[in-house]
Amino acid sequence: MERPSEKYAISKIPAILARLLDAPDDQVILNKRSQESGEDIYLEVGQHTFWVQYKSSSARAPLLIAQIELQKSIGKRGRKTIPLIIVPYMGESGRRYCDEHGLSWLDLSGNARIRASGLFIHIEGRPNRFKSAGRPQDIFAPKSSRIARYLLLNPDRGFTQRELSQITGVDEGHTSRIVRRLEQDRLIARDSSGTLGVPDPNELLKAWHEAYDFKKHHIIKGHVAARSGDALLRRIADSLTENAVDYAATGLGAAWIYCHFANFRLATFYFRHPPSEKVLGWLNFREDERGANTWLVIANDEGVFYGSEVHDGIPCVHPVQVYLDLKDHPERASEAAAKLRQDYFRWR
Numbered sequence: 001m002e003r004p005s006e007k008y009a010i011s012k013i014p015a016i017l018a019r020l021l022d023a024p025d026d027q028v029i030l031n032k033r034s035q036e037s038g039e040d041i042y043l044e045v046g047q048h049t050f051w052v053q054y055k056s057s058s059a060r061a062p063l064l065i066a067q068i069e070l071q072k073s074i075g076k077r078g079r080k081t082i083p084l085i086i087v088p089y090m091g092e093s094g095r096r097y098c099d100e101h102g103l104s105w106l107d108l109s110g111n112a113r114i115r116a117s118g119l120f121i122h123i124e125g126r127p128n129r130f131k132s133a134g135r136p137q138d139i140f141a142p143k144s145s146r147i148a149r150y151l152l153l154n155p156d157r158g159f160t161q162r163e164l165s166q167i168t169g170v171d172e173g174h175t176s177r178i179v180r181r182l183e184q185d186r187l188i189a190r191d192s193s194g195t196l197g198v199p200d201p202n203e204l205l206k207a208w209h210e211a212y213d214f215k216k217h218h219i220i221k222g223h224v225a226a227r228s229g230d231a232l233l234r235r236i237a238d239s240l241t242e243n244a245v246d247y248a249a250t251g252l253g254a255a256w257i258y259c260h261f262a263n264f265r266l267a268t269f270y271f272r273h274p275p276s277e278k279v280l281g282w283l284n285f286r287e288d289e290r291g292a293n294t295w296l297v298i299a300n301d302e303g304v305f306y307g308s309e310v311h312d313g314i315p316c317v318h319p320v321q322v323y324l325d326l327k328d329h330p331e332r333a334s335e336a337a338a339k340l341r342q343d344y345f346r347w348r
Helices: 006-020 060-076 092-100 145-153 161-168 172-184 201-211 229-242 251-259 277-283 319-326 333-344
Strands: 028-035 038-045 048-054 082-087 104-107 112-116 119-123 218-223 247-250 267-271 294-298 309-311 314-316
Touching (some): 006 028, 006 038, 006 104, 048 060, 060 082, 060 092, 082 112, 092 112, 145 201, 201 319, 229 251, 229 267, 229 277, 229 314, 247 319, 251 267, 251 314, 251 319
Parallel strands (some): 082 104
Antiparallel strands (some): 028 038, 112 119, 218 294, 247 267, 309 314
16 A cells, blocks of 8 residues: 555544544544644644654654654643654654654554553554555656656647646656656657657557556545445535535546446545545445445545546546556456547547
8 A cells, every 4th residue: 555645644643543542533633733844733632632743654764853843842832742653654663763762653554652641552563554565766656647647638739848847847857857768768759849749649658557556546445325336426426516525536437427338336536635534424435445336545646637627517537547547446447448548549
């Protein structure tokens, strides 16, 4: 599983602390205060107040930074608080560091060691849920792929390298490296004026498809009661639209909207930000991988929303993104992808 973003991690902390302290969810209050270096985040759970620092790694350097930041935050407040470090998974080295410095911590994999006045929680032995495959970033890494994406969304246009950088929000140095690699692989070409274009969009899409891994997004699998896949898709979309939630459909449901090919059971939706407990309540969503008919996906880059449009009343990501995502979907996903490619990717 891909390492969670800070936004996702912070959104999960209240429920985790509620379970650890056996407190009702509505008695956990998450607060944020802006400061020059970022945000102070603290939670009130009954009589306890936790000041939180989230780090994406349990290496000693990030833990030291978290310790310093917590000391600064708590030093500014004249109140009794519990400093708490949160990571995706606390490795052995990180545990030793926290023990040496008397730091309380918990990880999103289910382990914790929290010690304070009148409070002691110790859970260990849960495996790392966020192991990285260790593959280096490439031209189709989440942010890097914005270049290929924009070229495929506009296959009949040419762009300068600077235009691609400005349009996609990828800095010029990174854009230069991506473009060089794409040129070396003969996936894009440069004319005599320096304008970049795609000589064969099918080859570029094929290369991206081979490298693409849908599991690099953060996927929340669960169940929403519905009579059919189409009813499920529309029920969720209507609820999200009614409550002004930013989202876009993908996968089998979006393929159905674009091509009306193959009935489906699984509905998949992208979110820019982790859906809150309130949103999950609106959907009557029950998180459970077994028998899941709904995947709520926190996108690992905003590029997935490029080219999104409303079709049949439902916001959908661009057919290129749907095609990529179908690679890792069940049911008749491969047939739906072939139909989508036939109908939408007849490039010259």
